[in-house]
Amino acid sequence: MMLATSLAPILSTFLVAVIWLVRLRHVYDVLSPGCGGPHQLPWRAVVARKLDADRAKIPREWRLEKAVVDRARSRQRIAGEFIEALLDEETLRITAMDVAALVEKMGNGALTAVQVVTAFCKRAGIAHQLSNLLLEIGFDLAIERAEELDKHFREHGRLVGPLHGVPVTLKDQFHIKGLETSAAYVGWIGTFEGKRGTGKEKHFESELVRELKSLGAVPIGKTTLVTSSWAPETNNNILGYARNPHNQRLSTGGSSGGEGAMQALRGSAFGIGTDSGGSVSMPASFQGVFSLKPSAGRISSKDIAGISPGQQAMPVVTGIMAHSVQTLRLVxxxxxxTEPWLNDPYCLPIPYREANEYVPGKAAEKPSFGFFAHDGIVTPHPPILRAMDIARRALELEGYGIVDWQPPSYNESIAIHGPIARGDGCPDAYEAIMLSGEPIVPEIRRVFPGGKPLPSITLREHEQLVDRMKMYRSKWNDYWRSSAQRTDNGLPVGAVLSPVSPYAAVLPGKFYHSPYSSALNVLDYPTVVIPVTFADKDVDTVAPDFEPLTHADRINMKAYDPDVYDGAPASIQLFGPHLDEERLLSLAQVVMDALEKYKRRRN
Incomplete structure (x- = not known):
């Protein structure tokens, strides 16, 4: 008792000292030049400081006058002529080239890596000022790397690799040395995934980035995404809502919407995104660019700032966006x-298999294509139905067989996808949002009803869902094999034509249906997005006899307005069997060749 009494003043003094140390630490964090992140400045101040720092990373000679930016905000379309009018001839010439042409010209000395990287950095910088697309700007680092590549070429007379000097942008979930990764969380600014003082800040790199750099590619920046990645639109409290460059009344899609828009504005030669339910495919289709979402395990997703990284039943996959099928195949x-399986145990040891490709004129039989225009739940908007019809006619004119596709119900995929993908209630995303006190953006409020995570499902419930998914995959596999009974050559269809979503692009807040894409994540099928045409208000009208099949079908078609959608890209997708990317890419090229011939005939 006497000992406790004698220690009381000492303990009291010690506690007071601790409290003051905590307060002093807080003051230091707030006043520190490197502050930002959890429990420090108000979130708006953190964002304001980041945006100021990012503006300073754009060279003065590339900065746009306020009048130009204001004019862009008031326009329907900024892709194409508008952005091109802001660029010099050399930048236009270089950024119009595909990857193969760029590498060829750098290989024969017609272009330097510095010229190529500078041109794309300039275009990306202007695209960002018009559309707020870059969460991280790495122009200085990129040009410095280009100088190193040019030095290597001068000294050795050869390129570093097959992507030597090729500028690439990546969704801001990929770690790149020299750049931060916020993944659209305010609380992650100035930290490593929300933690301070880890030693990894700006020093850590994702496996895919290491592979790209080893091939000679040059990362120039990281693109915006939706907070938490759990929405088919792109919005966050750092850069705001991402608008479609082809039609700014519409969305970029999500969650890789910033990457889709950057490709639409040709701010890089190709882009990298992630996909857990159409997050690469839908933004690519909304922006009229090409994409590949492979099966899980083909491209590394190691060491990315992920969503529910422990969820491996239906994992997030890394995908590619580009301006041609040829570039998708090349990348x-x-x-x-690079044999990614040597460094990533979740990558399958399957090298690229050219023998699996279909080569017109060399194969004994022409492949047939499945045709799946309607999932029986939600009717695609008129521009998408027309794009599907164009693709069908184009292939038929080239002598390819078409089989109407009536697979196992997509309703089953709806019952599986969400509960597996978000079965833990997304507490990691919620905690990341709460670090700064930023509000939950409207697009993900359904994930956090009442501002809290949903309860997680039990292990037994998860196992039952995985078993249900396995049975669903088996039903699809059986159906695919049975298609041989309906083709002229007696072989199963090679790939299936399908909408990516019901929309050419979506009105903000009007996204109602994702299974055209998310079902393919449940099945783990690879898919390639192919741009076909553009919405035309004079042609793409709702049929007078349209009768909705479901409530979702009714509200979906009610959201369609030909005048609003006019000019939006109308894309389709081609999907194939599990792990059959090589054949799928070759068949996507067949579709593109047929479309080009069809358009020439029409003109």
């Missing part, structure tokens, strides 16, 4: 040539 093939 995919060169990535596999």
């Amino acid at each position: 995919f093939r060169t990535l596999l040539n």
